[in-house]
Amino acid sequence: MSTSPAASLRAANDVLAPNDLEAWWLPFTANRSFKRRPRMVARAKDMHYYTPDGRAVLDGVAGLWCCNAGHNRDAIVSAIQAQAAELDYSPAFQFGHAGGFALASRLAAMAPGDLDHVFFCNSGSEAVDTALKVALAYWNVSGQGSRTRLIGRERGYHGVGFGGISVGGIVTNRKHFGTLLAGVDHLPHTYSREHQAFSTGEPEWGAHLADDLERIVTLHDASTVAAVIVEPMAGSTGVLPPPKGYLQRLRQICDRHGILLIFDEVISGFGRLGHAFAAERYGVTPDIITFAKAVNSGTVPMGGILVSSRIHDAFMKGPEQTIELFHGYTYSGHPLACAAALATLDLYRDEDLFARTRRLEPAFGAAMMSLRGLPNVLDIRTLGLVGAIDLASRPDAAGARAFEAMDRAFQEHGLMIRITGETLAVTPPLIISEDQIGELVDKLGRVIRAVA
Numbered sequence: 001m002s003t004s005p006a007a008s009l010r011a012a013n014d015v016l017a018p019n020d021l022e023a024w025w026l027p028f029t030a031n032r033s034f035k036r037r038p039r040m041v042a043r044a045k046d047m048h049y050y051t052p053d054g055r056a057v058l059d060g061v062a063g064l065w066c067c068n069a070g071h072n073r074d075a076i077v078s079a080i081q082a083q084a085a086e087l088d089y090s091p092a093f094q095f096g097h098a099g100g101f102a103l104a105s106r107l108a109a110m111a112p113g114d115l116d117h118v119f120f121c122n123s124g125s126e127a128v129d130t131a132l133k134v135a136l137a138y139w140n141v142s143g144q145g146s147r148t149r150l151i152g153r154e155r156g157y158h159g160v161g162f163g164g165i166s167v168g169g170i171v172t173n174r175k176h177f178g179t180l181l182a183g184v185d186h187l188p189h190t191y192s193r194e195h196q197a198f199s200t201g202e203p204e205w206g207a208h209l210a211d212d213l214e215r216i217v218t219l220h221d222a223s224t225v226a227a228v229i230v231e232p233m234a235g236s237t238g239v240l241p242p243p244k245g246y247l248q249r250l251r252q253i254c255d256r257h258g259i260l261l262i263f264d265e266v267i268s269g270f271g272r273l274g275h276a277f278a279a280e281r282y283g284v285t286p287d288i289i290t291f292a293k294a295v296n297s298g299t300v301p302m303g304g305i306l307v308s309s310r311i312h313d314a315f316m317k318g319p320e321q322t323i324e325l326f327h328g329y330t331y332s333g334h335p336l337a338c339a340a341a342l343a344t345l346d347l348y349r350d351e352d353l354f355a356r357t358r359r360l361e362p363a364f365g366a367a368m369m370s371l372r373g374l375p376n377v378l379d380i381r382t383l384g385l386v387g388a389i390d391l392a393s394r395p396d397a398a399g400a401r402a403f404e405a406m407d408r409a410f411q412e413h414g415l416m417i418r419i420t421g422e423t424l425a426v427t428p429p430l431i432i433s434e435d436q437i438g439e440l441v442d443k444l445g446r447v448i449r450a451v452a
């Protein structure tokens, strides 16, 4: 007797016993602890996840900075279903489909400046590696093949590919993986609790840290430097908003030395900071933007890069039958991901969600700052619909307090949050209401008191 798909899904969702959780080695997870006390979700709608036993959990993190339009939105679900029934898969090597071209045009129209060309992949990590490879190849096809050096930043997160961890600056993501890419330098990170504690928006202090790029260029000579990559707002390291003027200064120094500037917008894109891209918020146009996650509200894996016409056009030469860039993925521009993205971009537009974020930003920032003064709160930072709270560590147990906060938030307070080290981060879907902001902050406050 065959079971229906819905029945199989229900059966899968019924798996709660730790013994049944053995085979899946979860990424970036304390697996042994998870399997002793699992945090399982079974379904989601709008602002909430639901556990297998039906408990509602307020989504304080848009999944993983992904579901900016909220969960299981009817228009996106229908678009994916219709696409699966029409064209399930189409190879992107030497063939194409309308959805991919339609989406690329939409994204190019949303991007600043002449970032008019899109290369699709399937994740943020792939987007970063694609951006770094395109930067290196660009200098090769432009007759400046000596430009091979890549510059990232301390505390930067650029995914988990070898390129991404090489330019990234999070020690735990690098230290076990050998020698990484050669020829990589790092700018200093931009956080100083002494100068920036409890700032809403961009901190006043820190623009001068961009000048370290001059030092690196002087050390190696500009003729060896291919590109600088930064997150406009460092996210995964614990939310570090850019100091006022910092990104503008980086752009100026890159221009002075002919260096490409890459913004990794995997989490800052699609409304998180109140604009389609953070580049727009800061009035700084990079040469390449990476994107992923919220491009289709996290529904189907997708990533990509937007590149300037100057970069794109440099490749478009030689005999017409030759491949211009030897790079790509089997699932680049997958029809389901494209259909989901087109429906998501419609929702962002029709519900004006980016402008809504700008309107909510002051109330959200003020609500988060109301937690100042609670036990162990060392700093709070907010930007757009992003908030982070640093907690004091327990003696000899770095990260234990935040870990307990994340677990208790889910198990006991019906709230999903994210942690990095001793930082609690919240990045709710952009559809959050003012009442729900109040609820989120209230729950956060109770959690912080519970782990005192």
Ligand SMILES: Cc1ncc(COP(=O)(O)O)c(C=O)c1O
Residues within 6 Å of the ligand: 122, 123, 124, 125, 126, 128, 157, 158, 159, 160, 231, 235, 236, 264, 265, 266, 267, 292, 293
């Ligand atoms: C800035 C940035 N780049 C890249 C990535 C990697 O994305 P993925 O996990 O989809 O590979 C992330 C993920 O959070 C990110 O925040």
